[in-house]
Amino acid sequence: MGTSVFNWLSEKLASQRYQYWALQYSGWGGYTLLTFIGGFFWVENHWLYTGYIAVATASGIAISEVMRRGFQRLWDRPAASRLVGSLFVVILAAAVWAAIKFGGSLWLYGRESDEHPVVLAVYWFSYSFLIYMTWAALYYGIKYYQASQLEQEKALKAESIAHQSQLKMLRYQLNPHFLFNTLNAISTLVLDQDGKTANTMVTRLSQFLRHSLDNDPMQKVTLAKEVEALELYLDIEKVRFVDRLQVNVDLEGDAPKGLVPSLLLQPLVENAIKYGISQREWGGEINIRARVFAGELLIEVSDNGPGVPPEALAGLGSGSGVGIRNTCERLRALYGEEQKTRFCNLPGGGLAVNLRIPFEQDA
Template sequence: MYKLFEDRNRQFWILHSLGWLGFAIVNYLGSLVQETRDAYLIVLALDAYVGWLITIPLRYIYQRIWFWPPWRMILIVLLLALLIAAVWTSVRNFNYWEIYRHGYRPDDWLQYIKDTPVAFYVMLSWSGLYFGIKYYQTLQLEKQKSLTATNKAHEAQLKMLRYQLNPHFLFNTLNAISTLVLINETDTANKMVTRLSDFLRYSLYKDPINRVPLEQELYAAKLYLEIEKVRFSERLTIEFDIEQGTERALVPSLILQPLIENAIKYAVASQVNGGAITITAKKFGHDLLLEVSDNGPGMPITDGIPKSNACGVGLVNTKERLAALYDNDFALVLTHNEPRGLKVNIRIPLQLEQAEANHVEGNSSR
């Protein structure tokens, strides 16, 4: 049905025909109150057909005057409606007298147009419906254009937020590679370059508008952490706690990276002995829970929000991306880790990859 009405030209012909068909049906039902011969059905059919035919030119005239000043447009509509009403009334009376009254001829020619006021009302109704529907279509088109523009801006904002990689990470990585080359650790330097290349390729080619399976996000996180592992060596401990079945859950691409980056910066790099980072994923009802925790010095928190801006733009960008993708159906909360450190918890709707979702649906139906 939507495709049937999608084309505006087709929509006009359907509504135009249905309108005149409705006119014929209503008049036929009204005629049942009085005794009428079968010939009256022919008269009604001809009246509806003539009305259908002579109002077609109005469409093209109204299209041309659509952008005229209102007073001129109203004047033209009234004059055209009156003219078409007079013509239609004459044809209707002629059909009625020729078919239903067997060739009756009135003495006064004004009898042919005596019912023009009634027909004028019908033509005004047709014109009102035409302009009403056209105005509604114009509003819908403008609304669609506005939504398209908003979506484009929305996508641009998401891409900007997603692509705000910390330049310090690149500088530190390149410096580490340079150091490895200077001390002849070419194999390690080569591996580090390869991982950096894979990580940058992932970050640049994954569309931030689309969600990716969690296993791909974990792959990117491991690439990032392996690069940092070369820098910090034994000072960095990494642990993954991924509940079985969550690997196919869809998440925004690189949603974990800024959280891990903050943990490295504030919990590992700031401590002489380094620190540990734990990445957790589990299901909770219809939600997916993600957590990045560390054993660093932590920070003051009030109601899940840090009191200072120590976390930089990472958390702000993450929250803005989640809000743009999930509206209000998400949560991002900071809590204290035990015995020390910080936890960043993300809750988003549990959405499985399409193939996995179809498999689960098929099993449930069986």
């Protein structure tokens, strides 16, 4: 019961209309209470005084509602027009309310007063003007705050859409890049009149592309599933290399549960095959290792090929290679400064690519 009432109240207060009336009643309720306490102990007829306050409050609420409608019409005007128009509305509202309260005061206390009527009129107008200027300042302050929040939400939404579009673009770039390389290999097999092997590669290629297209490019997958997807790609390459390609996978501890961007490993392995394994007549091996350390997922993809010249290591992540550059850009877009990509030559020969990203799991 208590939870349902709380949820209902939260939903109502989320509406700007209910927020306005909640503030309206709260503000005027505070005015009524302070006015009542301020005169309760020195007025003689409390019933008349209570009636006077009720009329003053009711008229104050009604006039402020008319003011709000006037401010709404002025909202889209230029700043100078809005300022002058709002000031005129406040002056007019204060004059009307002052007349109502002044008349009520005469009815309540009579005409006995040492003050000049002009002085009394200035007093009641000044008092009413101060109240309505405060109301107008709060109204516009809240209005400008809401407009600022709305613009900020629009900016964040636009930034989010642009970010997602960038990630989708980077992710979809992998398919044409990989497809070109594979079709080139199939073309070579056809020219060599190796139709059976070419047909096998086409079948494996269709399976891999179906898998990549069926998966949401914005959805992260576990490292275990990423390795399963990688096996589809490796099935294609093993048709070409037969027993010249060996792949070793070692996922320690909670590493298989870690979430990674889809098709993260494929371009790294493809790069290792193209520049490492294919350069050696007897082939070679690729090692994929992953572990969790200090809240981070550490992934290494290495080969035992010739490696790269030391002067070329620094430019690997931003060079002309589509796969490696694409992977680095995707990680930067997803994780910002919380990720790190490092390339290094191994002492025994070959290149190692080390990735460090935050360790995340499915909720």
